Amino acid sequence: METADVAIVGGGVMGCALAYHLAARKVDVLLLERGQLGGGSTGKNAGGVRQQFSNEVNVQIQMLAVRLLRDFEQEIGVPADFHQIGYLFALTRPQDVEDFRQLVEMWHQVGLREARWLAPEQARELVPGLGIDDVLGCTFCPTDGIASPDAVTQGYASAARRLGARLREGVEVTGIEVAAGRVSGVKTSAGEFSTRVVFNCAGPWSKALGEMVGAVIPVEPHRRHIWVTGPVPEVTRETPMTVDFATTFYFHPEGDGVLFGIGERDDDPTFETAVDERALERAIEVAMRRLPALELAGIKTGWAGLYETTPDHQAILGPVEEVPGFWCACGFSGHGFMQAPAAGLLLAQQLVEGRADVDLSALRPGRFRAGALLAEKNVI
Ligand SMILES: Cc1cc2nc3c(=O)[nH]c(=O)nc-3n(C[C@H](O)[C@H](O)[C@H](O)COP(=O)(O)OP(=O)(O)OC[C@H]3O[C@@H](n4cnc5c(N)ncnc54)[C@H](O)[C@@H]3O)c2cc1C
Structure with missing residues (x-):
């Protein structure tokens, strides 16, 4: 045998x-x-690759993962296509602002010194198309990013x-x-x-x-969707991955276009991966507030896959x-x-x-x- x-x-x-x-x-x-x-x-x-987690062990794991992805080509022999464009979390609820203020302190203690607090106007300098009317504050970590x-x-x-x-x-x-x-x-x-x-x-x-x-x-398996659009002038290849924390709507540059998605709260477990257009409607509803320019970009493709969720x-x-x-x-x-x-x-x-x-x-x-x-x- x-x-x-x-x-x-x-x-x-x-x-x-x-x-x-x-x-x-x-x-x-x-x-x-x-x-x-x-x-x-x-x-x-x-x-998406980020270090901004709420539990210390996940921050430590992610700091190590970022080092491994940065040095991937040297160790593994091919590039990981890792672009450290940063992750921006936009916060709209007072409780989240309080929580994330404490998280920034924890991140600094663990050694993630580059993660920082941004006022909404500063965030819009990084993400020109960002709707900030209801944004109370943001966190940004420049060493986060996206890889292939x-x-x-x-x-x-x-x-x-x-x-x-x-x-x-x-x-x-x-x-x-x-x-x-x-x-x-x-x-x-x-x-x-x-x-x-x-x-x-x-x-x-x-x-x-x-x-x-x-x-x-x-x-348990949970269905999650992604869509990719054509070009959006406000989102360049250097625009950070941006997350609307309250709704989990997120977007990042993908080639010349934009990749976006949104999570669900309390959805039932399923192995179904057919695209459900209702998820797109929910994402667009938030996008109109957070990245209005998305309205003019045609959707090129979309798909669904499975999160593997624990309690x-x-x-x-x-x-x-x-x-x-x-x-x-x-x-x-x-x-x-x-x-x-x-x-x-x-x-x-x-x-x-x-x-x-x-x-x-x-x-x-x-x-x-x-x-x-x-x-x-x-x-x-
Ligand atoms: C829409 C979407 C967006 C996501 N975005 C991100 C993101 O930005 N960043 C991030 O970090 N994560 C993201 N994730 C989550 C990420 O994709 C998963 O956490 C990750 O791919 C898990 O990898 P894995 O190798 O554990 O599982 P998988 O890639 O699912 O691999 C498991 C493999 O096991 C095989 N298998 C199962 N049973 C058997 C068996 N009995 N015998 C042999 N083979 C078997 C399957 O065929 C499968 O290939 C996203 C997920 C989705 C769906």
């Missing part, structure tokens, strides 16, 4: 980043992807293969074997493989992977205590593209060296059973 030190289930950005970081530590890796690499949520995302999900995923995949990792597409994992109290192998559409460690990198489908070993991995909107990273050998790297709740480079490195360190540069214990799988949840508030 074919064997591997570690089997990774799922070939999105997370699985590929992890495969690279493990292979770089001389771990014998087998990655199994039932479709194509990057064909899940990774292929649908907006490419495809370049990062394929870059990690190629680098992992060069280091000897086996990445197989078109192979579905149908079961996980447990023997003598620990993981012993995987069953797949291409036969069985023997391994003592399985990583759940199955994105929105991670709950089903957990069920294969009797573990509850609380990840506290934080990733699930680390070993599942009750099933030795079963690890999670999933549940990113809509910020998995930006977290994957650092999560891959930190989990490889934790598995191989026994400790990671950032303490991931707050994101451990067991926190749900222990009731130790601390919700991430800055979810878009």
